[in-house]
Amino acid sequence: LAKTTQPISMDSYEGQEVNITCSHNNIATNDYITWYQQFPSQGPRFIIQGYKTKVTNEVASLFIPADRKSSTLSLPRVSLSDTAVYYCLGAQGEIKAAGNKLTFGGGTRVLVKP
Amino acid sequence: DAGITQSPRYKITETGRQVTLMCHQTWSHSYMFWYRQDLGHGLRLIYYSAAADITDKGEVPDGYVVSRSKTENFPLTLESATRSQTSVYFCASRDGQGSYEQYFGPGTRLTVT
Structure with missing residues (x-):
């Protein structure tokens, strides 16, 4: 499984775009x-997945360059309720493979200020 | 209730006692997982199951036992609880079809005294 490295924390303000690499x-x-995404005292919640280029859903966008050595999660126009820990994980192999496991790192703690 | 549930939500037990954490999902997902999360850390996989009667070890299995006689249930047992097993335990499931999305339960906060 890919070992991932992400910033420990980031601060932002309401209405701004947050990019986590x-x-x-x-x-x-x-x-x-x-x-x-994980809020305090809750289980993690899936946001998005991708293999290469750009993926967008109703919550976020994910940019993965051609070399795939990094990726950037983009949260548009954040609100106070987006304050949470965000985890980047590598998911190995075929989606239907038995035992597909996720390895969680320390995550990025995003604080959205008013 | 639809979804994935865990019980109890909070548990205090003594060192050496056996304790079982329950996990139930209503989607008939093939895969189920148990994680533990310690203060200030990410989640670590304890055990996982690909189907009923099929289980395998994760990253930190020592001191834990699992079973899966029915697709919807995946109990986790601490055979002889230790203080180092004080943690928040999350159960998760996924269907193994269209995505890597795992659905997590609300967690069980376990304290071993």
Whole structure:
């Protein structure tokens, strides 16, 4: 599984765009990148996944350059409720593979200020 | 209730006692997982299961036992609780089809005294 490195914390203000970059230099050919969000006292919640280029959903965008050694999660126009810990993870192998496991690192603590 | 539930939500037990944490999901997902999260850290995988009667070790399995006789249930047992097992335990499930998305339960906060 790809070892990921991301900033420990980031501060932002309401209405701004937040970009969190994750490094995964040893990502394997069949690894996907996934991002999860965790609020205090709750379980993590899936945000987005991608393999390369750009993926967008109703919550966020994920940019993965051609070399796939890094990825950037973009949260548009954050609000106070986006204050959370964001985890970048490598997900190995085929989606249907048995035992597909996620390795959580320390995450990035994002604080959105008024 | 639809979704994934865990019980109890809070548990205090003594060193040496056996304790079982329950996890139940209503989606009939194939895969289920147990994680622990210690203060200020990310989640670490304890055990996982690909289907009923199929389980395998994760990153930190020592001191834990799992079973999965039914698809919807995945109990985690601490055979002889130790203080180092004080943690928040999360159960998760996924269907293994369209994405890597795992659905997490609300967690069980376990304190071993």
